[in-house]
Amino acid sequence: METLFGIVVDGVAYGMILFIISVGLSVTLGLMRVVNLAHGAFAMVAGYVASYAAQGLGLPYAVGLVAAILFTVLATLPLEKLLYRRIYGSANELAQVLLTIGLTFVIVAGINYLFGPTLKRIPLPDALLGTVAIGPKSIPVHRAFVIAMGAATVLGLWWLLERTDFGIKLRAAVDDPNMAAALGIRTERLYTATFALGTGLAALGGVLGAELLPLEPYYAIRYIVLFLAVVAVGGAGNILGSAAAALALGIVDTAGKYLIPSFGEFFFYAALILILFRWPHGFFQGRAA
Amino acid sequence: MSGTFRKALLGTVFVCALNAGSAWADTIKVGVIAPFSGPFATVGQTFKQAIEVYQAQHGKTVAGNTVEFVYKDLDQANPAQSKALAQELVVKEKVGYLAGFFFTPDALAVAPLIDEANIPCVIFNAATSAITEKSPRYVRTSFTLWQNTVPLAEHVAKQGIRKVATAVSDYGPGIDGETAFKQTFEKAGGKVVDSIRMPLKSTDFAPFMQRIKDSGAEAIYAFLPAGPTTLGFARAFSDTGLKAAGIKFFGPGDITQEPDLPVLGDAAVGITTTFNYSQAHDSDLNRQFLAKHKELFGSSDIVTFTSVGAYDGAHVIYRMVEATGGKSDGAKAVAAVKGMAWESPRGPVRIDPESRHVTQTIYLRVTERKDGKLQNTEVAGFPDQPDYGFKAGK
Numbered sequence: 001m002e003t004l005f006g007i008v009v010d011g012v013a014y015g016m017i018l019f020i021i022s023v024g025l026s027v028t029l030g031l032m033r034v035v036n037l038a039h040g041a042f043a044m045v046a047g048y049v050a051s052y053a054a055q056g057l058g059l060p061y062a063v064g065l066v067a068a069i070l071f072t073v074l075a076t077l078p079l080e081k082l083l084y085r086r087i088y089g090s091a092n093e094l095a096q097v098l099l100t101i102g103l104t105f106v107i108v109a110g111i112n113y114l115f116g117p118t119l120k121r122i123p124l125p126d127a128l129l130g131t132v133a134i135g136p137k138s139i140p141v142h143r144a145f146v147i148a149m150g151a152a153t154v155l156g157l158w159w160l161l162e163r164t165d166f167g168i169k170l171r172a173a174v175d176d177p178n179m180a181a182a183l184g185i186r187t188e189r190l191y192t193a194t195f196a197l198g199t200g201l202a203a204l205g206g207v208l209g210a211e212l213l214p215l216e217p218y219y220a221i222r223y224i225v226l227f228l229a230v231v232a233v234g235g236a237g238n239i240l241g242s243a244a245a246a247l248a249l250g251i252v253d254t255a256g257k258y259l260i261p262s263f264g265e266f267f268f269y270a271a272l273i274l275i276l277f278r279w280p281h282g283f284f285q286g287r288a289a
Numbered sequence: 290m291s292g293t294f295r296k297a298l299l300g301t302v303f304v305c306a307l308n309a310g311s312a313w314a315d316t317i318k319v320g321v322i323a324p325f326s327g328p329f330a331t332v333g334q335t336f337k338q339a340i341e342v343y344q345a346q347h348g349k350t351v352a353g354n355t356v357e358f359v360y361k362d363l364d365q366a367n368p369a370q371s372k373a374l375a376q377e378l379v380v381k382e383k384v385g386y387l388a389g390f391f392f393t394p395d396a397l398a399v400a401p402l403i404d405e406a407n408i409p410c411v412i413f414n415a416a417t418s419a420i421t422e423k424s425p426r427y428v429r430t431s432f433t434l435w436q437n438t439v440p441l442a443e444h445v446a447k448q449g450i451r452k453v454a455t456a457v458s459d460y461g462p463g464i465d466g467e468t469a470f471k472q473t474f475e476k477a478g479g480k481v482v483d484s485i486r487m488p489l490k491s492t493d494f495a496p497f498m499q500r501i502k503d504s505g506a507e508a509i510y511a512f513l514p515a516g517p518t519t520l521g522f523a524r525a526f527s528d529t530g531l532k533a534a535g536i537k538f539f540g541p542g543d544i545t546q547e548p549d550l551p552v553l554g555d556a557a558v559g560i561t562t563t564f565n566y567s568q569a570h571d572s573d574l575n576r577q578f579l580a581k582h583k584e585l586f587g588s589s590d591i592v593t594f595t596s597v598g599a600y601d602g603a604h605v606i607y608r609m610v611e612a613t614g615g616k617s618d619g620a621k622a623v624a625a626v627k628g629m630a631w632e633s634p635r636g637p638v639r640i641d642p643e644s645r646h647v648t649q650t651i652y653l654r655v656t657e658r659k660d661g662k663l664q665n666t667e668v669a670g671f672p673d674q675p676d677y678g679f680k681a682g683k
Contacts, residue, residue: 117327131533
């Protein structure tokens with residue numbers, strides 16, 4: 001019983017980290033229909049900025065986090081104007097993949113050149129060190145913090161997309177850009193803002209997830225499959241679906257590794273296949289998107 | 290008539306060319322295959338720096354021949370490309386020696402080539418025991434998992450620890466380590482209560498920690514490839530409270546290699562490892578070795594086991610060149626270094642004549658913070674450790 005509880009707690013913690021590092025991709029892929037393979041690269045850039053802010057400049061963790069998100073968003077906005085704007089729309093999938101994977105290689109090489117191939121870390125503040133007890137099980141404070149941030153992100157995004165003008169206009173613009181534009185919605189601005197939201201979330205995930213996915217130049221390529229898996233299972237653009245998918249995959253993976261470690265990643269991918277078999281468009285997405 | 294003349298002319302040219310091959314071969318080339326780009330670029334960098342340090346200390350000429358190192362980049366384990374690069378080095382660059390090799394499969398791939406070309410191959414790292422069995426022209430100056438693990442398991446048993454869980458990455462060297470530990474430890478009267486093989490790509494180690502906790506082990510033996518996985522494992526070990534619960538952490542020294550220590554941070558403190566080299570090794574030779582690195586490259590922070598592997602490898606190659614007088618004869622060169630003993634920055638070492646692997650002192654080290662910097666402090670030494678894994682499978 002205690003073991004079961006332990007598996008669930010560890011699984012939820014792992015799942016929330018998966019969620020927070022892939023939700024940004026869910027936004028760009030689902031709401032903007034851009035297969036952004038550079039998602040991991042953006043997250044990595046944010047991680048390096050936070051690491052540099054903390055270790056090179058001696059700034060506190062929170063300041064580093066905010067600086068990393070702002071820097072990443074501001075640095076990628078010109079990319080949106082110059083590159084991404086040309087590949088919006090589901091007719092451009094090949095162009096999207098080629099462009100974003102190319103961008104990833106450029107960023108990987110750039111980071112490798114600037115920071116070298118060794119691991120970098122983002123030192124945690126004292127408040128996030130140590131462990132907290134949840135019943136008979138103790139988990140690191142940092143993970144509890146990530147769980148809280150993940151929950152806040154789910155609520156925040158749900159509110160933003162479902163309950164605000166911005167969300168209504170965005171959903172309209174995604175469904176029928178021409179009609180939305182005819183109704184006076186400034187779709188270009190809307191897309192820019194959503195792109196910024198996506199990269200901002202990528203940056204948040206890159207910094208918060210750095211404890212689990214350590215920073216090194218190949219981060220951008222190494223973990224992209226993980227991000228895509230969560231988004232595929234969750235249903236692109238579906239925030240609650242992404243959260244549910246991340247939690248399900250987290251728990252299945254944790255249980256599999258605990259019970260039969262030598263099966264490796266088997267359970268993770270088996271769950272992926274089964275879920276997609278049953279719900280081809282992801283959780284909570286009954287009809288074709 | 291003209292036909293005979295042409296043949297004679299051709300023959301002369303041919304003979305001249307052959308002579309040129311030996312008479313002017315006063316520059317001896319050594320081809321080094323290692324990762325110089327990609328995730329393992331630091332390895333290539335340490336190889337190259339150590340070789341340059343060796344040449345700065347001992348000169349570039351030996352017995353009248355200039356030794357020149359040619360570097361080829363192989364960014365990840367890729368046996369086919371390793372063989373292609375080696376072939377290019379032998380045929381185009383006309384190298385007399387092959388060296389380097391970080392990954393086992395890359396080292397194994399060149400076996401038929403070095404036998405056919407009769408070229409010695411000095412391995413600076415690749416640590417699977419079986420490699421030197423595959424060709425009589427392999428000489429290795431690094432270590433093997435067996436070599437590091439056997440003294441460690443004996444030490445753990447002597448501490449009165451009876452129950453140990455092993456946690457290794459599920460690949461060749463990991464399984465070597467697990468087998469070596471289990472055999473030695475159970476022979477000494479201990480019990481391995483759980484053997485966990487973790488997928489190489491693991492990112493979340495919490496489930497394994499729970500398993501270790503449930504197994505009731507007093508200590509763990511862990512081996513993972515250096516890099517993100519080791520970091521994640523060591524972090525999880527302290528984050529999930531296993532460290533605080535008093536469970537001891539043992540492993541081969543790759544997991545606390547010097548370039549990774551600043552990133553591991555306090556999670557590394559207290560990990561007990563056995564290894565052939567620590568940057569903190571207390572000897573004049575090591576201090577000179579580090580000082581030269583600092584002089585040439587500005588810093589000696591990344592000097593680690595791959596550095597001494599390459600440094601001693603260069604030493605072995607120099608002796609081979611000396612013994613063969615600059616002529617390319619792999620069999621003779623290897624025969625000349627069998628049993629050769631010398632003092633290395635890591636301590637006394639010698640080439641075992643049978644396994645052609647380096648016999649050396651394995652040190653017991655504890656990772657600790659000294660003057661604000663983490664280091665592997667050597668607390669004991671086990672002299673003359675051979676490769677216990679040589680022909681272990683037979």
